[in-house]
Ligand SMILES: Cc1cc2nc3c(=O)[nH]c(=O)nc-3n(C[C@H](O)[C@H](O)[C@H](O)COP(=O)(O)OP(=O)(O)OC[C@H]3O[C@@H](n4cnc5c(N)ncnc54)[C@H](O)[C@@H]3O)c2cc1C
């Protein structure tokens with residue numbers, strides 16, 4: 001291993017202070033929209049981003065479909081219908097507030113995106129005449145062609161367009177700066193946010209951000225159960241930078257979370273256990289509803305919800321007679337009968353009937369426009385698909401009109417994980433909030449994948465903008481609050497500590513150990529005794545290993561901080577699992593010591609926070625958010641009447 | 646007084662080579678290093694030389710570096726071999742064969 005010269009300045013020990021009205025932590029889809037909303041209201045806004053805003057976040061290199069844009073001009077469904085369907089679909093253990101915001105305002109954000117220079121219409125008439133295209137508006141739709149509430153979009157253009165708009169609005173962007181902890185203070189007997197602390201991951205410089213209000217937009221935790229020390233960047237679905245720092249700093253500050261006991265068997269990653277998303281033959285999301293064939297060339301039938309075989313490709317994109325709409329994509333796996341759409345015959349049934357493996361996605365059998373829209377438009381604008389999938393396979397000679405792409409495993413995820421390898425996926429837990437997307441700490445708001453029950457890009461964009469709006473309204477009437485300086489000094493000491501250990505543990509060793517701890521003690525089957533063992537192991541790591549963590553440059557120091565954050569999240573997850581003393585199908589939560597499934601007395605939200613080292617439990621009724629449409633309108637008259645900006 | 650470690654860095658190799666630079670095309674502008682959200686790439690301290698893939702194992706294979714590079718073919722991204730999907734000539738439906 002040859003040593004190379006560190007190309008950046010050494011700024012360890014340097015400190016900068018930045019003041020602003022609204023501080024946004026995380027510059028992905030949600031954070032950028034939060035910043036834009038606040039800047040449009042004339043406030044001084046700062047965005048702190050660990051990567052580089054222009055291409056950072058889950059949607060950094062694209063998204064290909066935008067769900068639940070119910071207010072777009074072609075939509076035949078209302079925000080109320082779709083939001084309520086989502087809540088019902090998840091047995092009401094669902095984020096009704098955020099889903100409603102997504103359904104009501106998601107289209108407004110796409111309209112914004114177009115203003116910024118993003119592409120949301122088929123302006124070049126490449127798909128003129130296609131069934132999924134509306135000729136008047138040139139908008140294109142996915143899944144349910146009848147109701148037209150999920151759009152196909154050219155998401156590769158989105159992040160750079162947002163970045164340029166942010167510069168135009170004078171938003172200060174701090175790239176390559178990790179936010180590490182929240183500053184808090186007391187006002188009128190209540191805890192209140194005062195800003196945050198961050199470290200430049202190239203130079204080690206500390207920045208203290210003093211702000212009136214703060215929006216959290218740092219996505220959700222990862223690398224809790226899944227870790228691969230060789231191909232670490234591939235061991236989770238979401239970007240390497242997003243491992244739940246936002247959750248960790250919230251936890252440390254006493255923030256309230258819910259549904260953190262929910263985890264699903266891992267579905268997505270691309271290290272040893274799966275292929276990169278959307279790079280194999282399948283018929284989900286980007287690839288819906290690709291024609292699938294078996295190895296003899298026999299077509300695999302698509303069925304309607306009653307099991308009738310569909311005869312045409314077009315029928316795969318329409319609700320069945322008597323059904324108003326169907327739900328597909330994102331978190332929707334096997335929806336209830338009411339919302340179930342067309343799907344290929346179940347795998348077991350195919351095996352029984354003698355279909356032969358391996359299967360292939362054969363786009364050559366589809367109508368020309370359907371083929372081109374999947375391979376070319378969608379694969380090409382989806383996250384992580386343009387360069388490593390579209391360009392790569394075309395260079396290798398793949399032609400969707402002539403070739404078929406192999407399917408791996410039994411399902412569309414092309415993955416094989418054990419039950420104990422889990423992921424926070426499928427609308428997992430996150431920050432608890434009210435109708436302003438405000439957390440339990442005054443002046444701190446949350447958005448996007450950091451919220452509980454989050455799912456998609458439209459959700460992130462809409463909740464980001466909404467949180468930006470609400471935090472701006474609040475900041476307008478407030479002044480900066482003083483905070484205790486000792487918070488900064490203690491944080492600097494914590495952050496720099498590994499730089500003082502000459503020889504010790506590297507971050508990967510601890511991350512690997514944490515992942516094993518989670519698999520052993522917080523895997524598919526939970527049990528009080530095992531959870532306590534897991535917490536005890538964490539405690540021993542904190543006492544014995546953390547003081548021996550070593551780093552020798554700002555980049556590795558950042559990775560070390562990530563693992564400390566992962567440890568906080570692991571603690572929160574295990575403590576949350578202890579609080580729910582029954583099993584739950586909806587939450588994919590099984591306890592061997594409390595096997596009863598979804599008993600009525602437990603079918604509600606359990607919240608968790610940590611205060612003075614103690615776990616504090618809360619119980620919140622289902623539908624605490626009230627009637628979605630009524631409450632939304634009550635809280636957003638200014639937006640509705642102010643041109644939806 | 647405790648002494649802080651000196652800043653040291655060396656390439657941390659992994660089993661794959663996600664990013665390959667073409668020395669003859671890359672102009673060393675470092676845009677790719679400034680676009681990588683995972684901070685995988687380091688600018689070369691020798692001016693005009695291609696960046697250094699310091700942490701290849703941390704690559705998320707998003708392609709941002711390639712998308713933003715101003716020079717065609719200067720940088721290439723490729724998944725580890727195990728992630729290469731097989732594709733075949735489309736298989737005719739059995740009834741078509743007769
Ligand atoms: C490959 C892929 C494809 C997808 N395709 C679609 C799709 O087609 N349609 C769809 O609707 N959804 C899609 N999604 C989901 C969707 O992209 C995300 O739900 C959405 O972008 C989340 O936005 P966010 O702002 O909440 O999080 P992100 O966009 O992930 O942003 C979080 C940001 O916070 C930063 N960050 C993290 N920690 C810190 C810290 N400590 N300090 C500072 N910054 C920090 C990260 O670097 C990141 O930029 C896809 C996701 C992936 C991964």
Ligand code: SF4
Nearest residue numbers: 671672674675677714
């Ligand atoms: S690969 Fe491209 S972006 Fe990177 S330094 Fe070379 S020319 Fe610039």
Ligand code: SF4
Nearest residue numbers: 681704705707708710
């Ligand atoms: S593919 Fe993405 S993560 Fe990998 S080096 Fe390029 S920009 Fe960085």
